[in-house]
Amino acid sequence: MKVESYLYRRLNGKVECHTCRHRCRLENGKWGVCRVRKNENGKLYAYNYGLVSSAALDPIEKKPFHNFMPSTRALSFGSISCNFRCQHCQNYTIAFAGLEYPCREMSCDEVVEMFRESSADGVAWTYNEPAIWHEFALDSSVRIKEEGGYVVYVTNGYMSEEALDQFVEEKALDAANVDIKAFNEDFYRKVCKAKLEEVLNSVEYMHSKGIFLELTYLIIPTMNDSRDEIAAFAEWVCELDSRIPVHFSRFHPDFKMTHLPPTPVETIEMAVEIAYETGLEYVYAGNVWGHRFENTYCPRCGELLIERSGFFVRQIRLDGDRCPSCGYRQNVVLEV
Numbered sequence: 319m320k321v322e323s324y325l326y327r328r329l330n331g332k333v334e335c336h337t338c339r340h341r342c343r344l345e346n347g348k349w350g351v352c353r354v355r356k357n358e359n360g361k362l363y364a365y366n367y368g369l370v371s372s373a374a375l376d377p378i379e380k381k382p383f384h385n386f387m388p389s390t391r392a393l394s395f396g397s398i399s400c401n402f403r404c405q406h407c408q409n410y411t412i413a414f415a416g417l418e419y420p421c422r423e424m425s426c427d428e429v430v431e432m433f434r435e436s437s438a439d440g441v442a443w444t445y446n447e448p449a450i451w452h453e454f455a456l457d458s459s460v461r462i463k464e465e466g467g468y469v470v471y472v473t474n475g476y477m478s479e480e481a482l483d484q485f486v487e488e489k490a491l492d493a494a495n496v497d498i499k500a501f502n503e504d505f506y507r508k509v510c511k512a513k514l515e516e517v518l519n520s521v522e523y524m525h526s527k528g529i530f531l532e533l534t535y536l537i538i539p540t541m542n543d544s545r546d547e548i549a550a551f552a553e554w555v556c557e558l559d560s561r562i563p564v565h566f567s568r569f570h571p572d573f574k575m576t577h578l579p580p581t582p583v584e585t586i587e588m589a590v591e592i593a594y595e596t597g598l599e600y601v602y603a604g605n606v607w608g609h610r611f612e613n614t615y616c617p618r619c620g621e622l623l624i625e626r627s628g629f630f631v632r633q634i635r636l637d638g639d640r641c642p643s644c645g646y647r648q649n650v651v652l653e654v
Contacts, residue, residue, distance in 0.1 A: 393438035396445025440468030500542035567604030
């Protein structure tokens with residue numbers, strides 16, 4: 319379904335899109351980097367409104383969120399295309415797809431109906447970059463909040479400040495997990511066709527607006543796995559807020575990076591240890607099923623608070639939002 323974009327301005331026959339941080343300036347008839355927005359005679363149209371490529375009821379831990387609403391279920395939606403070009407994309411079949419990809423057209427009413435029928439606790443906009451179908455995600459999120467559900471984004475962090483502001487004004491976004499692809503501009507330029515600086519600015523802006531944050535850093539052997547780079551990333555997070563949960567996830571070869579090996583578990587453990595030494599309070603090992611760093615521990619006394627096995631929570635041991643052993647208040651959201 320085609321709708322006029324919520325965020326753009328006219329510039330002497332061109333249009334400047336304000337949906338994401340690329341801020342594409344488009345001549346008449348041209349498409350944006352996302353391949354779903356087009357300038358038509360001085361108006362910017364989004365062609366992906368309600369186009370759903372993927373829908374599933376997932377544990378919130380699969381997104382991954384470990385400190386936000388643990389052990390709940392998120393009705394998850396994805397569309398098509400992306401504003402990045404990551405050469406290791408694990409969802410490349412939809413992220414690199416065009417409008418010809420077979421999708422189901424859904425209305426906001428149908429999203430709400432599916433939410434009710436599934437008995438989900440919230441909705442996650444995920445699988446491909448949610449910011450590029452901003453209009454549909456925003457309209458549906460408002461409706462989900464009216465139903466009492468939570469709303470989360472799993473994002474590359476290129477949402478514009480204007481787009482985020484629309485969510486904040488509607489109180490329609492509770493949390494975001496932002497993928498930090500690497501901590502060097504060269505990687506972002508070559509592998510993602512984007513800018514690290516813009517992602518960091520976006521994370522800082524979301525934090526300033528009170529959006530609950532978790533961060534994921536996929537460690538790719540030989541690409542972003544040096545001790546210095548991981549330490550620099552951990553230091554940046556710590557300066558922003560040492561209580562932000564960080565996930566170091568294990569890479570598996572995919573798309574155009576099948577020549578690289580999976581990440582050694584020892585590298586994930588090294589990253590977790592560096593992050594803890596830097597001062598971060600919640601650090602996790604991702605894609606390492608059954609590892610002790612899947613669990614949540616009290617930053618003060620080390621008490622096991624949330625025990626996990628993969629995407630499944632075995633037990634939650636909290637006294638409200640406090641450690642039952644030492645009373646330390648945790649950065650864990652159990653209700654919205």
